[in-house]
Amino acid sequence: MREARSAREGPAVTAWERFADSFFNARVAAEYLPKIVDGFWLTVTLALGIVATGLAAGLALALVRSLGLRPLNWLIVFVVDLFRALPPLVVIALLFFGLPAAGMQLSGFASTWLALSLVLMAFAEEIFWAGITSVPKGQWEAARSTGLTFLQTLRFVVLPQAVRLTIPPLTNRTIAITKGTALASVVAVQEILGAAHAGVSFSFNPTPLTLGALAYLVLFLPVVVFGRWVETRFAWRR
Amino acid sequence: MGWEDFAAAFLNLAIMREASPILVQGLVQTILLSLLVVPLGLIGGTALALLSTVRHPLVRWPLMAWVDVFRALPPLVLLVFLYAGLPFAGLELPAWGAVAIGFFLNTGAYYGEILRAGIESVPREQMEAARSTGLTGGQAMAYVVLPQAVRNVLPDLISNTLEVVKLTSIASVVALPELLYQARQAQSVTYNASPIVAAAAVYSVLLWPVVRLLSRLENRQLAARR
């Protein structure tokens, strides 16, 4: 990782020139920009995949849990707790480095997607479940007393209220977990960080990392600002 | 694949036993690392939260930009930048140093947001009441406002701390020999997944009580919001 350490001696130039030449080197930037852009789209694809599967699976688990089948609920709580306790990188390592021992090879992309989806599923289930249980019993009773079925009550009365309540925590958690896509670089996926890091190794220049950091800011800064907006928009008047 | 093959590949007790000394070393490093980065993050976060009480736009906007930038950058990106990028600028950080700075920046921003929300949740009148008894602004903040702020956002603080402890696993990427790094070493030497399974078990057993506690606190918090 530290190829650059001995390569930094140069002619006598000012510190700023050397800094700019290292971190904002136009020639290197032009050369590696396409790779970073490819990495950008890979990150976006990975992130969207994780958000879609993670949230859907989390909601599904919460709905199953609301049926109140004891042994099944214990299993759900166990899985949820497990993936809340495990560091995402450990899950990725288990899938990517561990599964081959079982004769199963997942690509780095698939490992990251699956691992982070499981992690998001766990957090989302917990949040959805808290939302569902926070809808007062009277809402269930009123709806059932007009003849709505269990599922209709869940769908039209309980979930809309639960979802509204869960949007701020869910948004923040989803953002935090999708940022974990950078972990895919550890299992050789050429997403933004992977591409940037490879660029540094080839060019002996840190400019690709600067580009990579900028790419992350372009991608996630609007998302973080959006999260801020969601928090105030859905803030609950007390 | 039968159960026995599976057990041999993932739950190989002989290999786990063999790897246990270095896994224990890794765990010690993980704990030390947590003891370093959590306080660092809290210090950074408290500083940011206190600064955020200054309403002046020249403080407010740069502060918000700072916090959002470090919340937008994935911590691993920050870490790689510090460890593999900065040497080009003549600044060679040891792995510990890079991790410490990276976590200070990233975790501090998160703790800062949480503590800011906590401070804002304490009614203004509390500060005024404290000032009216002759306490200085700093004293009122330290003895009256901050304790209430911390209590109001305690679940979020615990939750963030859990995430920080889990996040220390990314230090393995810069070859800091914490738990995951050691497990990976053992796995690559033995060609067996059991050390990683063992590390995962250590993480989940140690952190499980915190997860349980949090899930209770969060349920209560959400229910109280209605």
Added chain:
Amino acid sequence: MTRPIIEARGVHKHFGALHVLKGVDLVVAERELVFVIGPSGSGKSTLLRCLNRLEEPSAGSIVVDGIDLLDRRTDINAARRRIGMVFQGFNLYPHMTALGNVTLALRKVLGLPRAEAEARGRAALERVHLADRADHYPGQLSGGQQQRVAIARAIALEPRVMLFDEPTSALDPELVGGVLAVMRELREDGMTMVVVSHEMGFARAAADRVLFMADGMVVEEGTPGEIFGAPRHERTRTFISQIERT
């Protein structure tokens, strides 16, 4: 007396070790208004909730409008839309407008198309004098208005029976009148009603029959005049004098 619309016999209810209903009989004729009074914890709400099976009775039989509610083969959701219920806490859906609250079951249980459901919903709101509040959310309505929307939600389904569980006890005194007025109009239109409430004035003026419950049993029943004027049981007497003092 015309034919009974509610026929509950020997209803028992246990909550674990707690024996809450100890063999209650309740027979209500068509167009009758039955009032249920009794001390807190005597099982009034539980009885009412058994009548639409929000609570599962432990023993006994309940037949409403010819449907055996406790028969496993009964489609409970179809039965429930013929039994309207109004709750103490209104239980309006906060994410829907007044009209949305009223039309939800019309669309999802009766399967009416939206336009038809809305026409019927507006008519129901008209009956509780809230036609002009159709597009308001519960949070924008007073407690009394919310309870009237809840009544509209129930009557829009054209139930054969209406159950009221302390419909006015969560309301500020000045809002009670509007709700009682709506209930009185319902009665005049011939609705069969079972009302748990301590509104004595309303009971005197509108009830056909008053039941006094204590400890999970019906202690005494009679016309309002009998129960309020000349209660036969000591417990009834004590209870009546207590609520009349407040």
